[in-house]
Amino acid sequence: MAKHDHDQDNDEPLHRGRIQAQGGGTEKSEAWSQGKPPTEREMLGKCDQLEAKLTDREKADRQEPLARLRRFIREAAKGGGVKAPTSKSFLKRGSKNIRIDIEVIKGLACVPDSEDG
Amino acid sequence: MTNNYLFPNFLTDLTEYGAAEELWRKHWYDLLKHLGDLTEWDTPWLNTTLADGTPCRDGNPIFSAVSLSRRLGIRVIQLEPSGNTRELYFWMGTFGQGEAEAIEELVISCVLTKETLYDALDIMNQWLNTGEVVLSRVDGYLTFPLPPRHAKQRDYALVAC
Numbered sequence: 001m002a003k004h005d006h007d008q009d010n011d012e013p014l015h016r017g018r019i020q021a022q023g024g025g026t027e028k029s030e031a032w033s034q035g036k037p038p039t040e041r042e043m044l045g046k047c048d049q050l051e052a053k054l055t056d057r058e059k060a061d062r063q064e065p066l067a068r069l070r071r072f073i074r075e076a077a078k079g080g081g082v083k084a085p086t087s088k089s090f091l092k093r094g095s096k097n098i099r100i101d102i103e104v105i106k107g108l109a110c111v112p113d114s115e116d117g
Numbered sequence: 118m119t120n121n122y123l124f125p126n127f128l129t130d131l132t133e134y135g136a137a138e139e140l141w142r143k144h145w146y147d148l149l150k151h152l153g154d155l156t157e158w159d160t161p162w163l164n165t166t167l168a169d170g171t172p173c174r175d176g177n178p179i180f181s182a183v184s185l186s187r188r189l190g191i192r193v194i195q196l197e198p199s200g201n202t203r204e205l206y207f208w209m210g211t212f213g214q215g216e217a218e219a220i221e222e223l224v225i226s227c228v229l230t231k232e233t234l235y236d237a238l239d240i241m242n243q244w245l246n247t248g249e250v251v252l253s254r255v256d257g258y259l260t261f262p263l264p265p266r267h268a269k270q271r272d273y274a275l276v277a278c
Contacts, residue, residue: 016216023208079167086164087212088177089194091226097208105213108168 015107017084019043019050019069021062023097028053037108040077044070050100065090065100072102073110081111122198123229127176134174137229141180141193144238152245157184162220163192183220190222191241195229202230207240207250223250 015038018031030050032038038046047070051059068090076082086104091097104110123140124133142160149155162183165173176195183190190212196204205227213219223244227233243250 022210076167079171080169081167083164083168085162085212087181087192087222089192089224089226090177091194091196091206093196093199093204097206101210103212104164105216111168 012106015109017102017104017106017109019046020101020103021050021054021058021099022089022101023092023099024058024061024095026054026058026098028058032109037081037111039111039113040073041113043073043110047073061092061095061098062100065092065098069100069102076110077112081108083108121202121230121232123231123234125198127179127195127229128174128197131174134176137176137195138179140229140234141195144234145180145182145191145241148238148242148245152242154245157186158182159185162190188218188220189245190220191244192222192224193237194224194226196227198228202228203232203236204228205233205236207237209244 013033013035015036016031016033017038018029020027020029028050030046030053032042032046047066051062051066054062069088072088072090082104084104084106086109087101089099089101091099102109124130124137127133127137145160146155149158160180160182162181163178165178165181167173176197178192179195180193181191205225207223207225209221209223211219212222223241225237225240227237240250
């Protein structure tokens with residue numbers, strides 16, 4: 001029986017993507033692959049989880065890119081989320097490609113949290 | 118220096134934003150025409166609106182294109198003017214790494230001046246032809262404030278292409 005929260009072609013969850021800390025020798029990420037689109041709160045949680053994986057230096061370098069990603073997630077939720085394919089990079093300007101990326105590969109992400117939480 | 122920027126108010130002025138988008142599109146089509154590659158590519162590739170249709174208009178990206186047959190993509194991020202009119206970064210990556218439909222992408226992030234536009238087109242041209250990018254560089258690989266002599270040579274080279 002077909003599962004409505006899975007891709008009918010390959011049985012993968014319908015909503016997939018990742019956020020990544022990149023550049024300056026860093027490559028760390030937090031992915032999602034799930035039947036329901038990740039909400040604003042879940043996505044902000046992903047940011048926290050990614051930030052927790054970074055060293056103090058990596059974190060300091062990406063403070064501003066992470067703040068911009070969080071702002072984007074909040075803004076996106078106000079507009080109902082973002083659809084795949086979406087790809088954005090938040091760069092620390094003047095650095096050697098130190099950045100935070102978000103990729104919505106399939107489905108939706110950053111949808112508003114339901115009122116009942 | 119502000120005068121060197123093209124559409125410096127693109128983040129606050131809708132007309133400038135549209136003009137900047139059109140400029141990137143026009144030069145991209147000119148490049149494809151030069152390469153004889155007009156049918157391979159679709160633009161835009163990436164969504165630049167929210168799910169309810171609200172446009173993002175943040176320049177991130179301002180232009181994108183994909184070739185599904187070659188599994189290649191290009192993404193251009195236009196940065197707000199900062200005082201460095203040669204500010205340009207680029208990198209290669211994979212959109213959807215690990216997925217069956219992954220796309221190898223070239224990402225260019227830059228302020229928009231005549232020089233960075235030509236540099237970006239040069240990078241795209243090299244990448245489309247060889248899958249690699251080699252630049253003359255003075256101050257490192259990613260931001261390259263070239264002396265005027267080099268800048269002129271790059272201009273000529275790009276006019277030729």
